[in-house]
Amino acid sequence: TAKKSIQEGQAEIRLTSEKVFYNPVQEFNRDLSIAVLSVFTKDYMEEKLTRALKVKKSEKIVNDATGNGTNPEIPVTILEALSATGLRSIRYAKEVPNITKIIANDLSEQAVETIKSNIVHNGVEDLIETSHDDACMLMYKHKHPSQRFAAIDLDPYGCPSIFLDSAVQSVQDGGLLLVTATDMAVLAGNSPETCYCKYGAVSLKTKCCHEMALRILLQCIEQHANRYSRYIVPLLSISADFYIRVFVKIYSGAIHCKKTTSKLSMVYHCVGCDNITLQPLGGFKPNPTEKNPQQTKGYLPAAPPVGEYCSHCNQRHHLGGPIWSAPIHDDAFVSRVLTHVQDNPALFGTAKRMRGVLAMVREELPDAPLYYTQDKLFGRVHLETMPMLTMRSAILNAGYKVSYSHAAKLSIKTAAPAQLVWDIIRTW
Template sequence: MDESNKEKIKEGTAEILSEGHVFYNPVQQFNRDLSICVLNAFSKQFQKELKSKKKPIVDNATDGEVNEIQVGVKSETGLKILEALSATGLRSIRYAKEVAGIKTIVANDFSIQAVESIKQNVKNNNVDHLVVPHMADAKILMYTSMSEDKRFNVIDLDPYGSPTRFLDSAVQSVSEGGLLLITATDMAVFSGSTPEACYVKYGSIPLKTKCCHEMAIRILLHTIESTANRYGKYIKPLLSVSADFYIRVFLRIFTGPYLCKQSSSKQSLVYQCTGCDTLTLQPLGTLKPNPTASNPNQVKFGIPTGPAVNTNCNHCQHRHHMGGPIWSAPIHDTEFLELLMATIQNESLKILHTYPRIIGMLSVIREELHDVPLYYAIGKMCSLLKLEMVPVLKFRSALLHANYRVSFSHACKQSLKTDAPADVLWDILRCWEKLHPVNKDRFLKGTALKAILEKEASVEYNLVDIHADANPDSRKKALVRFPENPAAHWGPGTRSTLMISDNKMLKSIRNQNKNKKLRNAESKLDNNQIKRQKTNEILSQD
């Protein structure tokens, strides 16, 4: 095989060769690094659960001693992993070389060129005892792996765009309690600009709101849960992140018809005021204790009364948009986060290129209020009322002094995630307006500004004293929480294209504002023609 025209790519402990027809995107190194951390933590949990079932963890069943799982060593009781859309095979090779406790990894792709590239890269990295290259349609491979002996403990779906076409087969071919790692890069669909497109793909209506990144996560989780429910299964999210241009969710799949019935109470419609952007959630179902049941843990399922809002907003008298349904239960698991934070202290993981960002993001996620769905953006609220920006520590302090909980969201730098009702937030801004008055000329009839600021605050909130807990540890330690894009044109790249070539980047630069440049060129050409025509007329008159 001629390797002279191939690009050499080194990432983590893996080194691969690839051509332009096989997709590789360096932008998603954080995605791969984080996945390696999660898989190491899940592998520990998987082995612990095997022990609890009294299944001895032995190699080749030749001795009765329990062997510690190791990186790069095949474990007969280890994880069976499927990377359904492997491309270059880089992710599978890195899993083999950087994740402990693996039995086998199937690196699958539908492209002949991609599979040939995977075979060569697997051989070059000496991981052919763990990684098995495979060529098939990902959906067909998963549909034919639904029997108990063929199911995978881990399925990684990282498609270009929406993952929805793979969900049905994935939830059926993952083992009981198995892990799904799913990426969605079609963030424009979640933004609320084309709600009809999002409904077609995900069965949910997004809203144009500052918390659109968390809403995107919750829409994806709703879609996965709905897919799983059809087969008597339900999801348990372990970690859900919004990063760069994509969202990534890590969740487990369990079987339980009774627990599936609780799904309606985990899904909610979202009402958004068209004037002040106030958000109100209404669950699709309710759970109440059943006093007549012999089992005290048994619940009674019900349907909520509604709607949860009046025809006009209580704060500014504008109407509402309605979106959803979205997943309104927690999107992270506290116990798994603690295990993950302990796992990434391992020396072998500290050398990851994006390790500082992983620590920063996980620290913010651990500080989040997991039982509070969605968030507000302080800048957006102040902009709506034409107010001078409230310092984030003062806003957080006002809520903490009033005995409410508050946190950031990892998805937004100016986020305000709190259990305080919306009228408390507006009252705090009314108190701030007294200290920093808004020009009365801005109090225009029919605006949300006039409706909100003309009301008196029901309580005077403390906007002077900084609360001791207002500044979270992740901020105090100056961790890498919300990093800027490391390069220009940071994005998902082009489908089936090697994303490390300078020519590709130059092409993207050339295509920026292409139509505008063409119009300007045509305008200049027309002006030059007019000038020449006038010159010719003057010369002919002479």
């Protein structure tokens, strides 16, 4: 018997047991995932179709009037590995175009029963299959290229890292991995040692901990992918409420994996002035003379370590990382997701928030990892805070770009040297 009904998007969910997890605060997460998947599945279909038609042409089996042959059926299969009520899968089935099949999986028997009844209640039996399995076991069964998913959604309690080894192997080339992490205390520096155990990186308690959390998760996914000669391309990385959510494409290519060290950095955090300096792990040396420009000419060793003491205040550094220090969003993709939300405001309960966050994300400087925060900068030197506009104008006047980060209200993101930022503060 149904205890409680919940309407979200085009789905109506009945919660038959309090033991099955439903979190209304995550509506923004689900809305955003639907918008991302809507744009992604369109691209995915087009890419696969172009490739399939090329193969058909080369096999000389073109036969229709256009010379293109009959359009091949492109399967777009999505796995929701940790589904709980099935709400997310049902919304994907009803709201994301182009999906041909969804598997909604959960380890809990009660959850699977709830998912089954919700599928029938929403009339989406033709699109969603249920599965009662351990998420990792299910994904390992799908690691063969012919069995892989177009997209896998991981939305666990807390830390997703135990699911990553199987997930990175079970997404198709050019497929999408959607990952939530809710263990923000670990990622934001409250237990750096636990963060190392779970994510393979030391977190730091800093003003920019939310973006650092995103970058720790991205490096963790990349590390897992690299083991199988695969690598990630981040499309969108969001910090919201009490969680983070990343959307990354997965590709195969051993040569591309050689570039990973140039996308990772250690983080030096000064305990005195709170300054942060990145130390890239190393470089990828492209060989311009090679026919294939991707061909590496070898490893470019990292620059000398940043050092034990801060050059601005002479206090000690804490060392954190490694973090992903390459871009965390794909600008063109984000713009298309934003346009999709603007064109379809009625589709999303959180449309206004989505527009705000995506617009901020689009403005973020791609080549300035992490950020200062205005309150922490001035708090450290016990000065009254300079107006944000004045601070930003000063940086711009000095010839450097500046932006906000969606992850913190008072953030100042810039590639300007820290020396310049301190000089501006000294003149205040």
